[in-house]
Amino acid sequence: MATDDAWPSDWLRGVLAVAVLAVLERGATHGYAIAAALSEAGLGTVKGGTLYPLLGRLETAGHLQAEWLPGEGGPGRKVYVLTAAGRRQLADQRDRWAEFTTLTTALISGSTTGVRP
């Protein structure tokens, strides 16, 4: 689903890290391609000012590694690779996110009181 409507930034802040890990699970890629993949998935435009600090935090946490591939007449492109710890984090977050969205959807749609069984 692609949409031009911007999602509330609070929602994006909560899901962006796991979404980036999910994009990187498909394979190593560079920052702009990650932003393009998020946009293509319907999350809207994620600006560099949001994306790269997040990538930095994920790198500091050990969930991904970054390396520079050489370019012509310059430093080239920085490519991000998911680490084993990142894969574990993604698997954990994926399950919890599914549970979270099920609960919140049920709550918002009025089919539950929001109290976990």
Next chain:
Amino acid sequence: MTNASTNASTNTSTNATHPLTGLRAMAPHADPDWVDAFVVEQRLLGVPGERIGDALATIEAHLVATGQRVAEAFGPAKEYARELADSGPTRPRGLPTRVMVSSTAGLVGLVLLPRAVAALLNGEQVVVRVGDLVALGLLAVLLWGLFAFGTQVLRALFESRIRTVLTALVPVVLVAVMVGVFTLLRAPVVSLSAWLVAGLGLLATGAATWLSAREPIDLVESPDGRTLGRRSSARWTNIALFPALTALLCLVTWVVWATS
């Protein structure tokens, strides 16, 4: 950051083949004023030069890929610099202790050695006057202020609209105050052996030089090894600053003695 670390470790040796660069050449598609503000803020936040160079290269690659303007893609420079600084390791803010000690020792040598040279040339002792002690106190307060509030002082200076005037004015005011103190407060307090003062001065200058030689050189460095300035020049400037200034003042003292 496997390969990036490898690149960094080989950067020193590749300085000869990778020419020096300027900030604008590190991110030519970004607005130069934005880049300047970004780098100053990252430096004030204690971000190492290698990380700043990495960030500039990332910004450049993103701008080339998207065709966006830097402020459109990354927002205001200072805010982005702060956000990015929080996402990775930084040095402790403020001046490192070794810099404080080496600067203080260097200044002590700078004050003592020319006085000792003048006394030795005249065959006299070094007369310590009230003005010397007051100047020493003022200098100690100034150094403490700089060491305790170095980052805030630098930030205020960079953010001031009259920073050029301030940068020129502060040393002039400082020298004028010191000259006033030395000239007006001439009552003698104690006399010391010129050789003792010379020995202390040499010890202080030697300590400053030794500590400066061990100071790590943190240049803004692109992932492909280009650096903002030459590492060897930065190291030699660090090492030679206080000995050269002290030698110059001693030489001036000798010239004044020889021509009077």
